[in-house]
Amino acid sequence: MNSLRGSDGSLPMDVFRYYLIQDTKYVREMQKAVIEAASKAPLNEAIDVLTAVFSNVERGAEVHERLFRDLSITEEEVNNTGFNLVNYAYTRHLHYYASLGWPQFLAAWAPCMWGGYHEIGKYVVGTGNAIFNAWAEFYASSDYWSRVEAILRTLDKYGGVTPDMERAFKDSVNFEIMFWEASLRKDPTILY
Amino acid sequence: MNSLRGSDGSLPMDVFRYYLIQDTKYVREMQKAVIEAASKAPLNEAIDVLTAVFSNVERGAEVHERLFRDLSITEEEVNNTGFNLVNYAYTRHLHYYASLGWPQFLAAWAPCMWGGYHEIGKYVVGTGNAIFNAWAEFYASSDYWSRVEAILRTLDKYGGVTPDMERAFKDSVNFEIMFWEASLRKDPTILY
Numbered sequence: 001m002n003s004l005r006g007s008d009g010s011l012p013m014d015v016f017r018y019y020l021i022q023d024t025k026y027v028r029e030m031q032k033a034v035i036e037a038a039s040k041a042p043l044n045e046a047i048d049v050l051t052a053v054f055s056n057v058e059r060g061a062e063v064h065e066r067l068f069r070d071l072s073i074t075e076e077e078v079n080n081t082g083f084n085l086v087n088y089a090y091t092r093h094l095h096y097y098a099s100l101g102w103p104q105f106l107a108a109w110a111p112c113m114w115g116g117y118h119e120i121g122k123y124v125v126g127t128g129n130a131i132f133n134a135w136a137e138f139y140a141s142s143d144y145w146s147r148v149e150a151i152l153r154t155l156d157k158y159g160g161v162t163p164d165m166e167r168a169f170k171d172s173v174n175f176e177i178m179f180w181e182a183s184l185r186k187d188p189t190i191l192y
Numbered sequence: 193m194n195s196l197r198g199s200d201g202s203l204p205m206d207v208f209r210y211y212l213i214q215d216t217k218y219v220r221e222m223q224k225a226v227i228e229a230a231s232k233a234p235l236n237e238a239i240d241v242l243t244a245v246f247s248n249v250e251r252g253a254e255v256h257e258r259l260f261r262d263l264s265i266t267e268e269e270v271n272n273t274g275f276n277l278v279n280y281a282y283t284r285h286l287h288y289y290a291s292l293g294w295p296q297f298l299a300a301w302a303p304c305m306w307g308g309y310h311e312i313g314k315y316v317v318g319t320g321n322a323i324f325n326a327w328a329e330f331y332a333s334s335d336y337w338s339r340v341e342a343i344l345r346t347l348d349k350y351g352g353v354t355p356d357m358e359r360a361f362k363d364s365v366n367f368e369i370m371f372w373e374a375s376l377r378k379d380p381t382i383l384y
Binding site: 028031032035036038039043046047050051054055057 | 220246
């Protein structure tokens with residue numbers, strides 16, 4: 001088990017490379033879904049979340065470019081690689097909840113930003129591998145945390161969690177776990 | 193004519209107050225329309241424009257709060273005041289073009305940001321009236337200009353101007369003129 005943990009730097013680089021391409025495809029769909037959901041939100045909440053998520057978008061892009069350079073990943077490769085089944089299902093799930101409404105989408109989105117990335121970023125940061133560390137530092141940063149905070153404070157306004165929101169959240173937690181597992185086994189990328 | 197120009201500070205304050213309430217109602221609809229249109233845009237363009245427009249949104253809010261305080265305008269008054277006919281037509285026009293598509297919306301939106309505010313801001317800035325000057329400094333600022341630039345560079349990507357876009361742009365120029373004129377005569381505010 002331990003041999004596959006990013007925190008000791010022993011994750012095989014081809015697994016990370018596979019993951020990074022799938023993640024890039026995920027993030028684009030996620031960002032589209034955020035804007036789609038925001039178009040259905042109360043204006044002050046839409047602006048709060050969009051500002052938090054997109055304000056320092058160039059910082060994430062810089063880390064990304066650096067990792068792409070280190071791993072010789074090009075835009076073309078990302079575009080020509082399909083989604084694996086979990087990634088396809090997860091991104092359609094985000095689009096589906098964006099079409100249902102704003103609080104439903106926030107519930108579906110939170111596990112990715114909060115657990116999937118910020119908590120894991122904090123866990124991995126400090127690893128001996130410079131590539132994994134550059135990745136982790138971004139997600140562990142206070143900059144990234146302020147994005148998560150915007151989602152959580154907006155969710156908090158919706159006092160009661162509806163059955164819709166609970167299902168969205170739980171499914172996304174499962175999708176997060178399945179997403180990492182699919183990367184570990186380098187699932188075939190068959191969906192476009 | 194000259195007696196009604198903001199640049200010599202002689203605009204009656206009740207006219208400015210009337211205008212500011214209508215403008216506040218306009219901006220909210222405009223921001224909703226921006227997000228709605230962005231949900232139909234190529235992702236990189238959506239992020240570019242949303243970031244430019246909403247990144248320093250708190251700067252505009254500060255100026256606004258200051259003006260609201262000086263003129264004793266409350267949120268309740270804004271909410272309880274209807275739109276005048278021009279404002280109602282103009283904001284529905286923005287929503288309509290947002291529903292048609294992204295480049296159409298950008299064409300409909302540009303006259304407000306570019307001419308209606310940045311150019312007029314530069315014209316009025318330096319006026320002796322402190323209230324008008326606070327207003328003008330915001331729109332004349334490089335911060336505000338960077339919002340306009342994001343719209344213009346995105347529009348420039350759409351080389352050819354379609355008949356749709358041309359009509360949207362021209363109508364908005366006329367709406368801008370009508371909007372100021374409706375404020376000058378303090379049109380009845382009858383639409384909700």
